[in-house]
Amino acid sequence: MEELVIDTQNGVRTLTLNRPERLNALNDPLRSEIERVLTEASADDDVRVVVITGKGRAFCTGLDLADLEKRSASGSSRHGRLDDLGWVGRQALGIVHCDKPVIAAINGVAAGAGFALALACDLRFMSDRARVTAGYIRRGLSPDAGMSYFLPRLVGLTRAAEMIFTGRDVYPDEAQRIGLVNDVFPDEEFHERVMEFARQLASGPPIAQTLSKRLLVQSLETDLVTLLKQEYSSITFCFGTQDVKEGIDAFLEKRNPEFRGE
Template identity: 45%
Template sequence: MTGPEVLHTTGGHVLSLTLNRPEALNALTPDQRERVIHLLSGASADPAVRAVVLTGTGRGFCAGADLRGTGAVTGERIAGDVARTLRTGAQRLIAAVLDCEKPVIAAVNGTAAGLGAHLAFACDLVLAAESARFIEVFVRRGLVPDGGGAYLLPRLVGPQRAKELMFFGDALTAADAERMGLVNRAVPDGDLDKTARAWAERLAAGPTRALALTKQLVNASLDTDRTTAFAAEAAAQEINMTTADAQEGVRSFVERRSPEYRGR
């Protein structure tokens, strides 16, 4: 393979991130993972970026973590190494998506397995090509799901469905993933890039800070009680009303015209 392992371009306020190891179905190397984390962190702080699209090249979206050369099966291991590796690796990647202050769209172009499936499910919106497959592959390898899977899946499909996926490790079609609520839309393969771009452009034209605060509220909603959730909602609205976009939104309503948001 030639070229960078993560391609990235910004245009029209949309950051496009493309995993670029097609010969390995975009299985994530540590360097690749760190690059994605860095770019997502940068997107949060960059006013020129107002939406993110994450996809892959070739037949795979992401086949999970690349275990070659990691000593996963052989080699000396010290107690605590595995947990530490997860905390600083796969879990940081999933947290980077969940914590990104810009909406992140997964455009799943092919196989999404293990950590790759969880990377997609952590995104705010998920589009999948009809040929895409989602596989909770861990049980096939005698492993416990990681990369936030046991946190994400029950919140998306409920505990029984999550256990079915994780216990059997069967491949899930894009259409079935859509029916279960893991995917927002399953689209023809040739329409994936176009649809992802259209959704990203709509988000990029929206009130960026309001979207960030909405994402934060929704992501926290299943981990808190009503009193805390209501307090967080009130605080978010208080913060948001200081933004130029909120003031533009109210002003455009009064003036009976379409708002022109600038992401500030």
């Protein structure tokens, strides 16, 4: 059974974590596949939006502890010992550096590095039967996979500290209220509602979306003057594209634009 199911339709590439018997916990093969597929999606012009979700009743419960025990028993390679990012760091960067909007479709429980996987995405939608938790503290661990970077930027430092220090569960109503997710959908409609949003996003102008994502990522660590220059450079580039001409023509002709990424 493939541990990551990949499906592309109407410009939307859906990545489904497919270890339902382990609540989609991350082992070595699945982690490597996520990293590889995100890189491919970023470079593939046929992909305009990426959706990450889980099979069964979980989104992702983080590191598979059974897999960790196996790897500990077999020892670590020299390459692994010298890796100062680890798979958790590469997972976060793979999402952030993907040039396509990435949506987390949180269909069920998301915990630890699985919650961080969702936090790294550009947009998050949650089933009304799902729940999320930092969870690390329950196992005597500190956060990884970008948790301590993304969570405070979404919900504020004080609330993030409380969620990380307690490891408590956060349910859909609270997640939406504090800005952790964009929207909550009924479980029976969840997949189709997320895909409807993703398809709408995929019909947008790809070049402008890529440049917009890059600006948003840079805005977290860039001073205002530098960002203003980057914005000006990006919008100047956009004005030279056929997509802008199509957008203006469609506006004047009172029709929906058909963006081709040209």
